[in-house]
Amino acid sequence: MKVAMIAITEEGKKVAQELARSLKGSRVHFLSRRHSLKGMVKKIFNRYDGIIFIMALGIVIRVIAPYLKNKYVDPAVVVVDEIRRYAISALSGHEGGANRLAAQVASILGAEPVVTTASETKKRLIIGVGCRKGTTQEEILKAIGQALKEGECSIDGVRCVATIDLKGNEPGLKEACLALGIPLRTVPFDLIERFNGPYQRSALVKEKIGVEGVSEPCALLAGRRTKLIVPRVKRGRVCVAIAMED
Known part of the structure; x- marks a missing residue:
């Protein structure tokens, strides 16, 4: 996928x-400040498969509006805020691949993906992953x-992969999510520490x-409102569990 990223501030x-x-x-x-955002969008809008804007959603809506045709030909558009909280699938979510691109962006930045297409909102599975330091993408994908x-x-029913914050930057895990x-x-560590729900507890962990x-x-x-449907499955250096939202 050929992707352009447009930023208008140093943080972006x-x-x-x-x-x-x-x-x-x-x-x-x-x-x-010397350059025109409108001019840039006009120039590149149809040259890329996807465009990631690092700025406010309102700005993006106004600047792309003149160039929209239909969901089958418009590029995927994802909007990210400067502080990396959200990756919003804003245009051509399903057909253009913006939903998948938003998920990839969210995995890279540790952001929350925002997807509103019906097919995505129906996804109810959450995969929990624990792994040792240095575990590879291949090991994690096989365990999943x-x-x-x-x-x-x-896999089409999976909404996200979840792990403890201590493992959030584990390269193999990030690469696996990106591939998927x-x-x-x-x-957060302290949320798990306080959690009293039913799960297999390990003195070693x-x-x-x-x-x-x-x-x-x-x-x-x-x-x-989750319930565990696949208890912990251990494969080599990886542990995986699956929960479903009610």
């Missing part, structure tokens, strides 16, 4: 540069695949990282 430029390091085939366009198979679940096009959500579990509590805590 930093976000764009971070994304560019992970998104192959992407290009950063930084506009100083095994858990999905055991639960007779489809599924956002990675981190659960407690000794190593300070909480009694990762995959199961993360799967349960990352959604609303």
Whole structure:
């Protein structure tokens, strides 16, 4: 996917540069006060498969409006705020791939993906993952695949992958989520520590990282009204559990 990123502030430029390091085939366009955002959008709107704007959603809506045709030909548009809270699928979510691009952006930045298309809002599965330092993308993908198979679940029904915040920057995990096009959500350490819900507790995990579990509590805590449907599955250096939102 050929992607352009447009930033209009120094903070936005930093976000764009971070994304560019992970998104192959992407290009950063930084506009100083001397340049016209409208002019840039007019120039590149139909030259890219996707455009990521690092700025306010309202600005984006106004600037792209004159160039919109239909969901089958318009590029995917994702909007990200400068402080990396949200990655919003704003245009061509399903057909153009903005939903998947928003998920990828969210995984890279640790942001919350915002997707409103009906097919995405119906996704109810949350995959909890715990892994050792240095675990590879391939190991994690195989463990996720095994858990999905055991639960007779489809990857198409997965809304996000969740892990403890201590593992949020684990390269293999981020790469796995990027490959799947599924956002990675981190659960705060103290939230897991206080969690009294039913999950398999491990003294060994407690000794190593300070909480009694990762995959199961993360799967349960990352959604609303969740229930565990696939208890912890261990494969090598990875543990995976799956929860479903009610």
